[in-house]
Amino acid sequence: MICFKNGQQIDCIPVMDRAFHYGDGCFSTARFHQNVFQLETLHLARLKLSAERLFLKVDFEDLQRSLDALQQQFAVLNGTLKIILSRGEGTRGYALPEHAADIYVLYEPGPVVEFQPVLIQSGVLQQAIGLNMPGLVGIKTLNRLEQVLLKKEAQQRQWSEALVTDVQGAVVEGISSNCFIRINDGWVTPELRYNGVHGVMRAEILNRMQQHNVVCIQRFVDFDEIKNIQALFFCNALNPMKIVRQLDERLLDAQTCIELSETLQLNQLTAHA
Secondary structure, X not given: OEEEEOOEEEXXXXXXXXXXXXXXXXXXXXEEEOOEEOOXXXXXXXXXXXXXXXXXXXXXXXXXXXXXXXXXXXXXXXXXXXXXXXOOEOOOOOOOOOOOOEEXXXXXXXXXXXXXXXXXXXXXXXXEEOOOOHHHOEXXXXXXXXXXXXXXXXXHOOOOOOEEEEOOOEEEEOOOOEEEEEEOOEEEEEOOOOOOEOOHHHHHHHHHHHXXXXXXXXXXXXXXXXXXXXXXXXXXXXXXXXXXXXXXXXXXXXXXXXXXXXXXXXXXXXXXX
């Protein structure tokens, strides 16, 4: 893995960085495929909104300098890109330092992989997530302890992804993905008003659904509706569609998801939404 900080390649991170002490920052994980920073526009828009919400003073030219340096090192970029905005180093205590935030860029090369829908077994996790402070809803903050504990439960059940509900009994998302659900022959994605992450792939899929006249409603999905799910898939920036073929003990309609993937051409992702 290669790491840059504010455009300069580094091999260590300061121990007083507030990202380490408080999770004081946010991040976005993206995919490079054949030199294309997939969904770049959506990633950058979310990072800029997150920086505004968290009162981070960010010079995004530092990000571009890191990306330019990567292009110089590799003839072709294929792999995973993680962009971290940290408030930077600070003294003891919660008070915000006045200096500009730091931008970390981590790049891990990987094989050239063409997207194909993945079929998985999944289920509903017993642990529930809480409700967020309104200003933090949708942001991928650096504090992901809920997801760490959820992932532990999923691993124990041998699920690569699972359906997550909140303390009010609403279906929210997956552990590291958003979700789209087919109920009563119609597509629904949970409304993320009190928690959850506003995923870039979720935004891209919603946009493509609109372009192809595929109706999808954003609304609250109650726990009691889980038994009525006909089809379900998870999505994130690294995998546009993980199709659930079996939810707990019940078989779902995977073919409807496969056909939707073909309609939306999810194997073709550019830098721009």
